[in-house]
Amino acid sequence: MDGIKYAVFTEKGNRLRNKNQYTFNVESGSTRTEIKHWIERFFGVKIIAMNSHRLPGKRRRVGRRIIEHTTNCRRMIITLQPGYSILPLKSSLKEF
Template structure:
């Protein structure tokens, strides 16, 4: 099964591009190692590290309980002098 990987464009993700970090929405079952291998194979770059977090649904009734969606957010930090062309003007 192919796990979805979509670039995330937001104010924060645009600021992170200046630090050579790229943000993706991915399937919740995707691991950091799988994501690193996919980025390196797809973009011919070297990934230094990956941070991940689950994306929580917003609830209006109760702020204490969080429901998690089937998505994760991963931020890939590339080694110096590498960049992903899809994100460049």
């Protein structure tokens, strides 16, 4: 599980969990097949689809120049087959 950094808990992530989709931040050097293999083996689930995007870099100002730092992670949205769920992430949800 070296490539998976942590699960993401945002408002969008909570909405996606109702559709059996989970959000993770992973290292940018990891391939999609590696991540799929790690999640299927660690959580014991079957994955239907995976979507990913790179997070935007943060900007900071140094004098008059603006420097943009890139992040070294990618966000993955993983869709599980019906009947599967990731229980540690499912039990921490509280609906308002």
